[in-house]
Amino acid sequence: MGRKVGVIAAVLVALVGVLAVYLYNRITVLDHEAVTDSVSVIYGAGGNVAVLRTQRGAVVVDTMTFPIQGRRILALAERLGGGPTQAVINTHYHADHTHGNPAWPAGTRIVSTERTRAYLDQFDSAFWEGPVAGSAPNDLFEDRHELRIGDKTVRSFHLGRGHTGGDLVVLFVEDRVLHTGDLFFNRRYPNIDLEAGGSVQQWAQTLESVLALDFDRVIPGHGPVTDRSGLLEFQRFIAELAAFARESAAAGMSLEETLAAASLEHDAAFEELSVPFLYKFDRDFAIRRAWEEASGAVRPVELGDPASGKL
Ligand SMILES: [Zn+2]
Numbered sequence: 001m002g003r004k005v006g007v008i009a010a011v012l013v014a015l016v017g018v019l020a021v022y023l024y025n026r027i028t029v030l031d032h033e034a035v036t037d038s039v040s041v042i043y044g045a046g047g048n049v050a051v052l053r054t055q056r057g058a059v060v061v062d063t064m065t066f067p068i069q070g071r072r073i074l075a076l077a078e079r080l081g082g083g084p085t086q087a088v089i090n091t092h093y094h095a096d097h098t099h100g101n102p103a104w105p106a107g108t109r110i111v112s113t114e115r116t117r118a119y120l121d122q123f124d125s126a127f128w129e130g131p132v133a134g135s136a137p138n139d140l141f142e143d144r145h146e147l148r149i150g151d152k153t154v155r156s157f158h159l160g161r162g163h164t165g166g167d168l169v170v171l172f173v174e175d176r177v178l179h180t181g182d183l184f185f186n187r188r189y190p191n192i193d194l195e196a197g198g199s200v201q202q203w204a205q206t207l208e209s210v211l212a213l214d215f216d217r218v219i220p221g222h223g224p225v226t227d228r229s230g231l232l233e234f235q236r237f238i239a240e241l242a243a244f245a246r247e248s249a250a251a252g253m254s255l256e257e258t259l260a261a262a263s264l265e266h267d268a269a270f271e272e273l274s275v276p277f278l279y280k281f282d283r284d285f286a287i288r289r290a291w292e293e294a295s296g297a298v299r300p301v302e303l304g305d306p307a308s309g310k311l
Contacts, residue, residue: 027066030076035217035225036175040080042073046096047221049073050179052172055150057083061170061179062091063100070100086149087111089156090137091181091221092167093119093196099127101135111145112137113158115166118303119196160206163190165197165300169210178215183207184234186223188273189281192289197300200290201246204239207231222273237266245290258291259284
């Protein structure tokens with residue numbers, strides 16, 4: 001009996017060890033590839049990171065999910081970006097795009113929209129209080145922001161609601177590359193954060209404004225790098241989802257009836273995005289969120305300042 005327990009215990013310890021190694025690798029291994037001569041993308045457990053090389057050093061867009069990833073991204077960005085980071089840009093407030101921020105030294109310029117900063121304070125304050133408070137965005141704008149660093153121009157735009165109410169997109173002007181943040185999930189079902197001002201109904205229009213910018217290559221928030229046609233494909237899905245949800249809400253259909261009646265076409269090539277026990281972004285999730293907005297079942301959280309009236 002004692003021998004059996006000992007064997008079981010040894011097997012359990014080994015399994016926990018294997019799981020720990022797996023998780024450590026999953027979190028810390030980063031892949032990267034060149035998008036242009038000056039722009040690289042870093043893939044890992046979290047949102048896609050962009051690095052721009054300038055004559056003075058790196059500009060980094062998003063920082064993934066964990067401070068340990070941030071430290072690796074910081075080191076990689078210094079190499080890919082031609083020197084120490086000159087600025088970090090956070091496309092929106094979600095943890096898988098911002099929680100690497102604390103790896104950068106105090107005083108680093110960190111750009112986001114005012115709304116993203118407000119959502120951080122509203123929904124993720126436990127992380128941003130205390131020692132990492134100085135790593136939250138400190139260079140805030142409402143609609144449009146421009147950085148000139150060395151030979152490069154970096155423009156950030158807030159063009160409307162979609163994934164959240166505060167997303168920005170980043171245009172690397174000379175390289176004609178756009179980082180969309182999570183306004184674009186490439187061939188994946190999107191997360192839709194209605195509580196933080198996200199909107200399926202307005203998303204396609206926001207993407208119309210994004211598509212009016214001058215770019216060729218596109219780094220999505222999740223999924224592989226693509227071009228304008230990939231972004232158009234996602235816009236068609238979002239427009240289809242919005243129209244379906246509007247019609248079902250107008251007909252007074254319940255969520256169950258809406259899920260049963262769904263006949264979407266533009267997601268044929270889409271994958272699910274999920275982490276067990278944490279989240280699952282699939283077709284049913286997208287339809288549920290679209291129905292919750294269209295039927296008025298879920299509304300944006302009031303941010304407690306006059307600006308929130310614009311939500
Ligand atoms: Zn997100």
